[in-house]
Amino acid sequence: MSNQEPINTFSSRIAVLPEANIDTDQIIPARFLTTTTKAGLGDVAFNDWRYNADGSKKPDFILNTIDASEHRVLVGGDNFGCGSSREHAPWALTDFGFKAVISTNIADIFKSNSLKNGLLPIVVTPEIHEKLLKNPQQRVTIDLEQNQLSLEDGTVFVFHIEAFARQCLLEGVDAMGWILNRLPSIESYEQKTGKAA
Amino acid sequence: MSSQPKSLFEKVWERHIVEDESADRPAVLYIDLHLVHEVTSPQAFSELDARSLKVRRPDRTFATLDHSIPTLGPDAEGNRPYFTPQAKAQVETLERNTAAHGVKLFGWGSENRGVVHVIGPEMGLTQPGYTVVCGDSHTSTHGAFGCIAFGIGTSEVGHVLATQCLAQRKPKTMRITVNGELKPGVSGKDVALAIIQRLGFGGGTGYALEYTGPVIEALDMEGRMTVCNLSIEAGARCGMIAPDQKTVEWLRGRAYVPADYDAAAAEWLKLKSDDGAVFDDEIVIDGSVIEPxxxxxxxxxxxxxxxxxxxxxxxxxxxxxxxxxxxxxxxxxxxxxxxxxxxxxxxxxxxxxxxxxxxxxxxxxxxxxxxxxxxxxxxxxxxxxxxxxxxxxxxxxxxxxxxxxxxxxxxxxxxxxxxxxxxxxxxxxxxxxxxxxxxxxxxxxxxxxxxxxxxxxxxxxxxxxxxx
Missing domain, CATH: 3.30.499.10 (Aconitase, domain 3)
Structure with missing residues (x-):
């Protein structure tokens, strides 16, 4: 079932991937999309950046240097999550342990998919982004109730999350259940427009 | 009827509103056509099964095999050379799911199987004025027929299977006018790559695009599909082109078009942006200088x-x-x-x-x-x-x-x-x-x-x- 645990406030260290245009093929290469479940995709998150061809880990790559339970916030370069519509991308990131992604621009479909999987897509200004990149070891606090991202230097940034998605995350509302509750309106629309089966 | 001029996007969007959006609620948008393939659907069908739900409108849902299937033929025993056992299992999962839910699958053996965005228009499943979705970002292709067509994730595939609707916020609109005349040897692909270069890779994020102007009008339907297909490569979820006589003639006689074709076509030809329609952004490109x-x-x-x-x-x-x-x-x-x-x-x-x-x-x-x-x-x-x-x-x-x-x-x-x-x-x-x-x-x-x-x-x- 897709019900998410409610999210409100959490603190975490950040993991920084400063490259711009990190597309969903980088987050999870297409050859791992033949799965019929969502389980275990964290193992192949950023697979081709994370492992050598022989399967050994690339020691310098950030996801190989951090403790996933300590680093729940991924800071990416501009236009994060561009490319394909694969929901496997947020599935891989949340399975790895991330609870939020921060960038100066986050692609539409990735953003929509993230919100349905308890992964907060937070768009910040270039100034805030710069502060995150300058101190990649820092701990930040994300307060969804207040829409606030607090940096280690005391800077507080107010972010925007679409109102309904935010409510779903805060209250653990089940999006499928919500749209199923619209069925009376849907049936009347179909009647009115001649689209009934 | 309001006399305020409207864009093509607004006209099609408004016709599909089941419940309007408000500050704290997205719109409930009706989906006319849902295309499904093997890679982004298994978890959506599992979600329906877990809730004991059936596909609500199998008559508006069509599936095919395209992403993970081999392009070499079967051996003498009929075994197809799947890349991995998992790829084979994924295809079998879609065969099972579509059979269980009464969804038409253009699978192995069908003369209509193919890449999902090729077969939709080809069979006339895609029709002007439709909303079209698929768990694939290049769903924007169908916009060439005056559709609002966009890619969705697997959670949303589940929502559409279960309700034929999606919760959506209305995007901003951008008009891209390509003026002039293309040089010989320059194709729709070159036009699309020139547009993306101009917009930038993320430049269309948050927008629905409308392509217009003499160069777009002069493109054949295949060229228009190529242009709309690549809308996502500028970050836009959808791109659309107003239907014209070319659209009508291209779709005529295809398997799934309406029986009273000329009456339907007359309605399709009314789908265009009004003079004075307002867009959130506009760009103009000189098509005559585009090179391969x-x-x-x-x-x-x-x-x-x-x-x-x-x-x-x-x-x-x-x-x-x-x-x-x-x-x-x-x-x-x-x-x-x-x-x-x-x-x-x-x-x-x-x-x-x-x-x-x-x-x-x-x-x-x-x-x-x-x-x-x-x-x-x-x-x-x-x-x-x-x-x-x-x-x-x-x-x-x-x-x-x-x-x-x-x-x-x-x-x-x-x-x-x-x-x-x-x-x-x-x-x-x-x-x-x-x-x-x-x-x-x-x-x-x-x-x-x-x-x-x-x-x-x-x-x-x-x-x-x-x-x-």
Whole structure:
């Protein structure tokens, strides 16, 4: 079932991937999309950046240097999550342990998919982004109730999350259940427009 | 009726509103056509099963096999050469799910199987004024018929299967006008790459695009599909073109179009932006200066006219991209040797695309050391191409002629470009590793890809045009 645990406030260290245009093929290469479940995709998150061809880990790559339970916030370069519509991308990131992604621009479909999987897509200004990149070891606090991202230097940034998605995350509302509750309106629309089966 | 001028997007959007949006609620948007494939649907069907739900409108839901299937035929025992047992299991999962839910599957053995964005229009499932979704970002293709068509994730695939609706916020709108007249030898793909270069890779984020102007009007339907297909490569979820007489004639006689076709067509022709319609953003491009294009970097906006050569990097991103590609700023495009040429995909896998490539290859040979793969976009495209003898043109030239599928565009079925190899591809993404780990991709038109196969390096196809 897709019900998410409610999210409100959490603190975490950040993991920084400063490259711009990190597309969903980088987050999870297409050859791992033949799965019929969502389980275990964290193992192949950023697979081709994370492992050598022989399967050994690339020691310098950030996801190989951090403790996933300590680093729940991924800071990416501009236009994060561009490319394909694969929901496997947020599935891989949340399975790895991330609870939020921060960038100066986050692609539409990735953003929509993230919100349905308890992964907060937070768009910040270039100034805030710069502060995150300058101190990649820092701990930040994300307060969804207040829409606030607090940096280690005391800077507080107010972010925007679409109102309904935010409510779903805060209250653990089940999006499928919500749209199923619209069925009376849907049936009347179909009647009115001649689209009934 | 309000007298306020409306855009094409607004007209189609408003017709599909089940519940309007408010500050704290998205709109509930009705979906006319839902296309499904094997890769992004299994978890959505599992979600329905877990809730004991059935597909609500199987008559508006159509499935096919395209992404992970082999493009080589079965062996003597009928076993298909799946890349992995998991790929086979995924196909069988879709066969099981569609059977259990009464959804039509254009699967193995169907003469209508093919790349999802090729078969929708081909069968007339895609119709002007529709909302069309699919768990695939290149769903924007169907916008060429005046549809609001966009890619969705698997959670939303589940929502549409269960309710035929989606919770959506209305995007901003942008009009892209392409003026003038294209030079001979310049195609819809070149127009699309020029538009993406202008908008930037993320420049369309949050927007629905409308393409208009004399160049768009002059494109055939295949060219328009290519332009709309690539909307997502500028970050826009959808791009659309107003239906005209060309649209009407292209769809006439197709399997799923309305019985009273002329009455439907008369309504379709009313779908266009009103004079004075307001867009959140507008750009105007001079089509007469567009030349055959090829990308040189690792995002679709990193491209330019082939005649201008490889540009000198102007920032860190470009340095990184050129390094990955093994290209040097200032070089002619003739310096880097091409290893692989791929013709196919939802972007350029239609009959018109294969004809454009064949016109250049006819009577010629693929250069030594170049592997060329031609993959028709659908069974219908394959059948029509064979009837015209195009398969023979390709195989005589030394290319491989395969069965329909996404193949080397997404490289999840075993059709890979080897690490470090340079491919000229008619597909849609040149991301690092897109065509296989370490692969290097140059995006270009079918004519450019075919000419490059002959030359062994990226070339302007106008030097290779020959009269049929």
């Amino acid at each position: 294009m090829a990308t040189w970097g690792t995002t679709p906006d990193q491209g330019g006219a082939i005649s201008k050569g490889v540009p000198v990097a102007s920032n860190e991103n470009e340095v990184k991209a050129l390094n990955y590609m093994g290209l040097h700023g200032g070089d002619s495009r003739s310096v880097a040797k091409v290893d692989v040429v791929f013709i196919g995909s939802c972007t350029n896998g239609r009959l018109a695309d294969l004809r454009a490539a064949a016109d250049i290859l006819r009577g010629r040979k693929v250069a030594d050391g170049v592997r060329m793969l031609v993959v028709p976009g659908s069974e219908q495209v394959r059948i029509d191409a064979v009837a015209e003898g195009l398969d023979k043109v390709f195989t005589d030239a030394g290319a491989e002629w395969r069965l329909p599928g996404c193949s080397m565009c997404i490289a999840m079925n075993g059709d890979f470009v080897a690490p470090g190899q340079l491919a000229v591809s008619t597909s849609n993404r040149n991301f690092e590793g897109r065509q296989g780990p370490g692969s290097r991709t140059v995006l270009a038109s079918p004519a450019t890809a075919a000419a490059s196969a002959i030359a062994g390096h990226v070339v302007d196809p106008r030097d290779y045009l020959q009269s049929a």
